[in-house]
Amino acid sequence: MISNQYFFYKLAQDLSMGLPLKYAYRIASGIAILYYFFYRRERQALWHNFRIMGIKEREIKRYARQVFCNFAKNLVDFFRFGLIDKSFLREKVKIVGLENMDMALKMGKGILGLTAHLGNWELGGVIMAQRGYPLNAVAWEHRDPRINKIFVYQRQRKGIKVIPLGIALRRCFEALRNNEIVAMLGDRDFSARGNKTEVIFLGRPFRVPRGPATLSLRTGSVIVPGFTIRENDESFCLYFEKPIFYLPTGNYEKDVEELTQRIMKVIEKYVKKYPEQWFMFREFWEQQQDKE
Numbered sequence: 001m002i003s004n005q006y007f008f009y010k011l012a013q014d015l016s017m018g019l020p021l022k023y024a025y026r027i028a029s030g031i032a033i034l035y036y037f038f039y040r041r042e043r044q045a046l047w048h049n050f051r052i053m054g055i056k057e058r059e060i061k062r063y064a065r066q067v068f069c070n071f072a073k074n075l076v077d078f079f080r081f082g083l084i085d086k087s088f089l090r091e092k093v094k095i096v097g098l099e100n101m102d103m104a105l106k107m108g109k110g111i112l113g114l115t116a117h118l119g120n121w122e123l124g125g126v127i128m129a130q131r132g133y134p135l136n137a138v139a140w141e142h143r144d145p146r147i148n149k150i151f152v153y154q155r156q157r158k159g160i161k162v163i164p165l166g167i168a169l170r171r172c173f174e175a176l177r178n179n180e181i182v183a184m185l186g187d188r189d190f191s192a193r194g195n196k197t198e199v200i201f202l203g204r205p206f207r208v209p210r211g212p213a214t215l216s217l218r219t220g221s222v223i224v225p226g227f228t229i230r231e232n233d234e235s236f237c238l239y240f241e242k243p244i245f246y247l248p249t250g251n252y253e254k255d256v257e258e259l260t261q262r263i264m265k266v267i268e269k270y271v272k273k274y275p276e277q278w279f280m281f282r283e284f285w286e287q288q289q290d291k292e
Contacts, residue, residue, distance in 0.1 A: 006147050010150075013079040015027060017083075028072035028075065028076050029072055031072060033068065045281055047061070049283065050063055053272070055275060063275050067278070070230060070279075077122075082157060084130065084158065091235075093238065094236070097241065100241065100243055101133070101240050107222060109220045109221045110176030110178070110182065111176075111181045111221060112224070113135070113181045113182065114224065114226070114266075115184070115185060115226055117185060118187070118227055118270055118271060118279065120229075120230055124228035124238050126160065127228065127236075134175075134180035135160050135183060136171070137161070137163065139151070139162050139165065163182070176215070187280070188209070196209055199260050210260055213256045216246065246258070246262070
């Protein structure tokens, strides 16, 4: 299975680079629709999540198909990172709220760039790195080292410093001490048991990674949420929200919970606004239940 995944990624890479963008998008979307019909578990997980979010039944299947298609387009964009230049950034990318990032950097304690599996988060990192911002990305490592090599190379070639999840804590501290940006995903927990905290997300109890809040509290680094949204014309808008400042109370566990709740409130805002760009191919709330 791992071997098959590698050859799939290589084929996707060749098609993405060898075709004009509009044709690559069309082929990727066609394949995504096939995946939508054949991958029952992922399809039903999306339906489940959308129902909990309160999306009307008649819109659920349409949104779910769009999720598959948008994810496929993200893969095309990822494999075409080598083609991104100043012209692309000027013509295809709009940035809103960049002053929030600049203001936080002036504080000199580093920034936790908080995002989610929403929009084109990989492209967001490239946009900032290409603009000269010192950006590190905490990334999960693929089981197949050949696939992992592809993903690390695509990020590093555009100026992103990759921090593997297994050694993330030490490298994150170093980057923040150097007043750099550490980009993290806040809506899915890859960590070991015990490294999560419960908050309310879309009206339901939900257990999420406590890493961003922990790092912020320990280092004094400001959290700046950012989301790269795909527009209808296939351009992108990178939104930076206002920095999340938090004054510790002295009760560490309470501080982690309160700061994490503030983080998830921002993510919730974008998930509700762009459900067709939230790539959660598993039953989101069910995954939080411990089954040990």
